[in-house]
Amino acid sequence: MQSQNSHYKWIALSNTTLGVFMAMLNGNIVLISLPAIFRGIQINPMAPESAAYLLWLLMGYTVVTATLLVSFGRISDIFGRARLYNLGFAIFTGASILLAFTPGKGSTGATELIICRLLQGVGSGFLFSNSTAILTDAFPPNQRGMAMGLNQILGIGGSLVGLIVGGLLADVHWRLVFLVSVPVGLTGTIWAYLKLRDNSALLKRQKIDWLGNGTFAVGLTTLLLALTYGIMPYHEAKMGWGNPWVIAGLIIGIILLAAFIYIELHTETPMFKLDLFKIRAFAAGNLSLFLSSIARGGLQFMLIIWLQGIWLPLHGYNFEQTPLWAGIYMLPMMIGFFVMGPISGFLSDRYGARGFATVGMLLSTLAFVLLTLLPADFSYLPFVMILLIAGVGMGMFAAPNTTAIMNTVPPEHRGASSGMRATLQNTGSALSMTLYFSILIIGLAQQLPTTMYQGLLQAGVPSAVALQVANLPPTGALFAAFLGYNPMAQLLPATILHQLPQASQQLILGKVFFPKLIAPAVMSSLKIAFYISAVLSIIAAVASYMRGKRIQPLH
Template sequence: MKKKFSTSATKTELAKKGFSYKWRALSCTSIGGFFSLASANTITIALKDIIKDLNVSIGLVTWIVMVYMFVVTISVPMFAKISDTYGRKKLFESGLLLFACGSLFAGFSFSGYQIILARVVQSFGTALILANSVPIIADSFPENEIGKALGINSMMVNTSYVFAPILGGFLCGIGGWRAVFLGNVPIALLALLWSVKQLKEQEFVVKEHIIDWKGSIFFTISMFLFLLVINLGGFIGWLSHLIIGLALLSIIFGLLFYQVEKKSSEPMIDLSLIRNIRLLFAYLCIFLSSTSRGTITFLLVIYFQLVKNIDPVLIGLTFLPYCIAITFIAPISGSLSDKYGERGLSSAGLLIMAFGFIGLGMINLGTSTWLIVFWMFLIGIGFGMFNSPNTSSIMKIAPVDKRAVASGIRTMFLNSGSAISIALCISIVSSFVSNENLKKLFVGMEISMQEMSYGQFINGLKTTFIIAFCLCIIAVLLSFSRKTSHSYEKRLSKKENITLKH
């Protein structure tokens, strides 16, 4: 069935608006993407106050952080499909409204469960924003400028991950943990008003998409069970019957998801892209680097609060060199990869990240804050050097008509890594410190043998960072084993030339 949007503008009409409209549309998607994704990590710096104020357990705190990226990961593919049916502008603005409502609800919550529910509402809003941002940009820019516009939008979205601790520290320092949520509300509402005024729906004919509900449900269950395994393993033992049972169920639902995707006419994940070994390695690299990088923004914030007793605003500032490194190195690395290829730069970036994690793996109670900032800065340089060439490699390898899908799969791997890293951090630390003592350390309560408890906490940090180092080394090997990527157009041209010669 085909459907025509009832809209106010066609792409030709929008193009006639020239510079003015396309950049206003880009400003809408960039602002929405930046603040909605920043909210995923701003919460970390407020966890200590949430535990103390609401008497929340460590296990529940993990889900307060983790549920956001989990819901975003599973819902973006579904929302991307319905945007072709119901219109990008309407769904994008609905996402901003949902994000504002979720933030308001979280800011006035009085229990950990209420915050989790509010975070789910927030994350559905974020998923709607992200799923419609790329199509809005593609609808607003002429064909020869879409790549540049997507690059700017991607830079803004990626920057949100690294600037989140700074923003969270500032808000928490001013008004406590509730301000971290309530501060989103006026920004989201202003972004909504700006979008309502500036965005125009495009007129075009589309077919009704079939949403892969069965595949989406199996994927959701499999990932949820996997996160439970990682989250609970440190508390109740990795070889306990419950953990083994949950792990087996996660694998079973994962296999069911794979079988459904093979038969689906419109699968949640295009398996033809995953079967390409170079694309698969690129996706695994972004997953491993995202999992490793997530340990920094989560564990170091806690370390600075518990061990160093640093003010939230100052904690945010300690992340500034790390943020600057990623922001400035990424575009330089992207330009260099166009000249010298992606494999070398991506691999070198991952190797630099690994060295940074080795440094963090030697952390102790007396480690200088400046030294920790240096290792973070090194990891920022590494990720900035890796990310742009790796993304470019994905776009070059993927067929032209599947680049949007390939980009969506990349985002799914990125977000999955972020969600898993939180569960991994808590699980490893809880293997060294009891749940009760860890909670007491969070709220600053006196406990017997407190120095030993801090020492155990540090051992958990060191172990986590060593595991992050190992993940980076695996990513280096995967990245370096790839051949240099040529664009789909170049490969097609070569095939045509060979055919002509014969």
């Protein structure tokens, strides 16, 4: 029996790691591939109506996953973690097939992609909510840190690999971006069906808390959607925070989440046992996880904007090449994470999580502070060192913290607890994107119009046209840089551009003009974002330390 358990735990680790890697990779693969996808379905991403498609394709996956995790985790405690994890693999694979073969073009094609992307998010919800619970069931307490380290290293590594894979595949054909998951998904689905099993008692007699599930899912979805639409232009405003629907969504979302807490405290069979937060190590681990997710969730996005919009063009890269090279230049962060994740997970099994998780967040703080010291056109070596520090810090924190959270939870609540942990992580990432995007848009809205007007005027653009272009919503310039388009070719009317002397055209469409225009506004916004992340990381480090000394894991 011992030999069978020893063999099974490696099956559980390899399958759940494959599932999480695939789900995380798909979370980011679209980030780099959007230009090719939009060209493939014949949509102009710079058109005003395309902003909604862009945001839904980027964030819809995360929003759906985040809102379903706790519910799926609790349902898995009742009906079987391995069974519903396997269902998630199947749903994810089916959605990937649909994405690869969507027939529509234009707005119809974009809508089809968004719906299939949301379905993919449902599958990833089952994968995320059950993977850590399955590992906790399969491994003895003295090996869980090592298992979580390997699982999370490849999971978060998948999000970084997605940046590169997306760029490489999109250069061949945009459908390959989604098709690449199909063979992996089919293999994982069949493998999970044949080999995974439930190792702990299920709560088969408990009823599903439909009211709690409903208020949580609807409340969090409403809140995240309101935050997403808050960063989109609304009429003449640069952002949509004055949109009545956004305001109503924020209020309704908060009210429903407050109602969820009340319901869970007063029902006999709650969706999530809120009493678990009375466990000091559980509460501290989840708080530090949530804060760290906000701190680093938008880090990739902000660094990509910096690289694609400013640094890479200044170093001779064409705008069309910048999405792929941005992923390549961020590899040092992945290397730091890959090296430190398994090591800290293994050592935390012996020495406890508090020291590793706390030092990891302190290193993250250092990385954020150091990023504020870099100029817009930095030397690459210091940037490499900072990314390594950030990766090592993330690696030191992730596995020990997850293991410590799951070790404090009774076996019958591991599914819901795994879902709650993943919900806080995904929600933190979504909040981070909204927060940092808002900071960036505010900075651009305040500084870019004057700078762009003067730059265009000096380049020979008529005053009226320069004023009109300078006062366009800054999201246009931001999305252009982000998607690998030459922003000035998109923002300046072609008729005006062709009337200019050849030297002026070359200047405006060159690799230096736009980066130098946006650099002051972007860098001031980035510094604010990095300082906020540093403060959040410090608080996360304190919360991590406050988890207390090492406690005896629950088997």
